Amino acid sequence: METVFDFLTVGIFAGLIVLFLKRSVDDDNPVADNDEPPVDDHLWQYLVASVGCAGANYVGNEGYPIPAVALIIATLAFIAYVLRPFPGFPPR
Amino acid sequence: MFKVASALLLAAVSIAPAQAATSIILNSGSTALPTFTTAAVFQNFNVPTTGVNNFVPNSTNNASVATESTTGPLTRVTTRDAGLAGMTQDYLAIANSASYNLSFVRPVSFFSFAFNIAANPGTNAFVTLNFMNGTSETFFGSAIFGSPSTLPTFGRVSYDVGGSSQIISAIIGKNADGAPGSSSHRFVVEDIAAAVPEPATWLMMILGFGLVGSQLRRRNGKLALSAA
Numbered sequence: 001m002e003t004v005f006d007f008l009t010v011g012i013f014a015g016l017i018v019l020f021l022k023r024s025v026d027d028d029n030p031v032a033d034n035d036e037p038p039v040d041d042h043l044w045q046y047l048v049a050s051v052g053c054a055g056a057n058y059v060g061n062e063g064y065p066i067p068a069v070a071l072i073i074a075t076l077a078f079i080a081y082v083l084r085p086f087p088g089f090p091p092r
Numbered sequence: 093m094f095k096v097a098s099a100l101l102l103a104a105v106s107i108a109p110a111q112a113a114t115s116i117i118l119n120s121g122s123t124a125l126p127t128f129t130t131a132a133v134f135q136n137f138n139v140p141t142t143g144v145n146n147f148v149p150n151s152t153n154n155a156s157v158a159t160e161s162t163t164g165p166l167t168r169v170t171t172r173d174a175g176l177a178g179m180t181q182d183y184l185a186i187a188n189s190a191s192y193n194l195s196f197v198r199p200v201s202f203f204s205f206a207f208n209i210a211a212n213p214g215t216n217a218f219v220t221l222n223f224m225n226g227t228s229e230t231f232f233g234s235a236i237f238g239s240p241s242t243l244p245t246f247g248r249v250s251y252d253v254g255g256s257s258q259i260i261s262a263i264i265g266k267n268a269d270g271a272p273g274s275s276s277h278r279f280v281v282e283d284i285a286a287a288v289p290e291p292a293t294w295l296m297m298i299l300g301f302g303l304v305g306s307q308l309r310r311r312n313g314k315l316a317l318s319a320a
Binding site: 003013017020021024025043046047050051053054057058061 | 198199201258294295297298301302304305306308309312
């Protein structure tokens with residue numbers, strides 16, 4: 001944890017893991033599902049987002065900040081549109 | 093969730109400082125690397141022959157970390173029989189008007205070397221660090237070691253830039269000095285180290301969490317459903 005890209009990408013990855021584990025455990029729990037509609041997620045979608053974080057971290061630490069920031073934004077967009085951590089945002 | 097995510101992002105941005113001063117870590121009387129770093133020695137100057145040899149750049153170092161070049165009279169001295177304190181086997185002795193230049197293959201956040209001042213490097217010895225953002229920093233004399241009140245005979249000095257601009261190249265050298273500009277004055281360095289990124293960490297994190305998540309999903313009967 002030394003560069004700004006380390007903090008950014010590991011932060012996003014941590015949020016992704018929380019989302020992934022939460023959706024892995026509470027799918028059959030009717031109480032937990034009260035406020036959120038069920039999400040049809042797949043393991044590979046989390047893999048794509050994780051590789052996005054790892055790739056952005058690598059590219060950023062190699063000394064290419066602009067491609068790294070573009071990759072971070074693309075990863076965040078992928079998470080927001082495909083994995084949908086915030087119900088109702090972005091609207092479908 | 094949104095609050096947590098934005099707090100994480102804010103924290104990540106605020107922790108990383110703008111170009112801050114390089115922190116200099118001095119280990120007196122020990123050439124061991126600080127325990128907090130993943131840095132590894134990539135140049136120990138060891139050669140199979142004994143005796144005094146002229147230093148040949150890119151001969152014994154790890155070329156995947158840095159490429160080397162030199163200016164002026166550098167000498168690699170074998171100390172297997174009568175060593176300077178802390179210097180194992182061979183070391184690099186930098187004479188007046190000489191420098192040892194490193195160009196890192198990947199920018200590094202941590203740069204470190206062992207030293208011995210018995211040969212009196214003097215106030216004309218210097219270390220220059222060139223950063224990715226175009227700035228550079230040069231330390232002369234005891235400032236190389238963080239200006240301690242008493243200079244140790246030998247030890248290790250490390251430069252940690254933390255989250256600020258990474259080091260792309262470094263120079264360890266010695267300007268021509270006046271009196272007492274004896275040719276016997278040398279800046280003696282050994283065991284050059286740098287911290288390089290580790291992509292394997294990401295692979296381990298992704299595999300580990302993927303395994304835990306897939307086991308949880310299998311237990312919940314969700315994997316078969318979602319993998320369809």
